[in-house]
Amino acid sequence: MAHAVLTLPTWLIGVLLVLVFPALVLLCQWGIRRRWPAMARGEHNDVVGFIIAVVGVIYAVLLAFVVIVAWENFDEAEGIVGQEASALRSIYRESAAFPPETRDRLHDLVVEYSETVIDDEWPAMAREEPGDPGVGEVLDRMAETIATVPATTPAEAEFVGAEAERLSQLVSFRSQRIDYADRGIPGVLWIALIVGGIVTIGFALLFGLQRAVLHSLMVGSLAALVGVLLFVAVVINYPFAGDVAVQPEPLDRVLSDFRG
DSSP states (O other): OHHHHTTSOHHHHHHIIIIIHHHHHHHHHHHHHHHOGGGGGOTTHHHHHHHHHHHHHHHHHHHHHHHHHHHHHHHHHHHHHHHHHHHHHHHHHHGGGSOHHHHHHHHHHHHHHHHHIIIIIHHHHHTTOOOOHHHHHHHHHHHHHHHTSOOOSHHHHHHHHHHHHHHHHHHHHHHHHHHHTTOOOOHHHHHHHHHHHHHHHHHHHHSOOSOHHHHHHHHHHHHHHHHHHHHHHHHTSSTTSSSSOOOOHHHHHHHHHHOO
């Protein structure tokens, strides 16, 4: 469900959570005050105040935890993309000692890998799909090219082995990046957030205040704050989906540096 929400424009998600949601809460408050005017005297505030204090702390911890988890996933995914680009650079530069035909072949494959990831695999990850087969084919050709390098001395064999290790690192970074494409917040946490928000704001609605404007300000501010944090969690939930997503800028720089 959270991934489907990201198909909406980010501004629309923000409007729904930060403006429409608090407006609906205030509408509920107006209805409660109109239906049960005696609640405004606040005779039950001692009980409601105690419960909302406990519920509010629990919900604040849960909401902060979810936002932090979502941000950590986003940040780690961004870091992996940078490491993937660094591995590509290493393969490109360290191939300079290979025979010219092998070196040029690896250079072309590094550029082809970057182009295929940016043009084909990035949109697939945004749709929460597996990695593009074309990228796997490029990696296979890289491995075949390195395997054909002649190694007649221990030093040459060590150098070829080091290049093969860099390719292995590239494969590992790509696999980790793809894993993050569908690594969002578990559905059970979203259920907890929704139920917790309803309960927390519900007790705020039951709090009795004679001044309707002050009560509206308190409830509206609480709903807006919850909406803002939910907005942050939603838009960065999947690192490669939506308008706020990890971009292939490190791979773009590889292309700008090495493409002829």
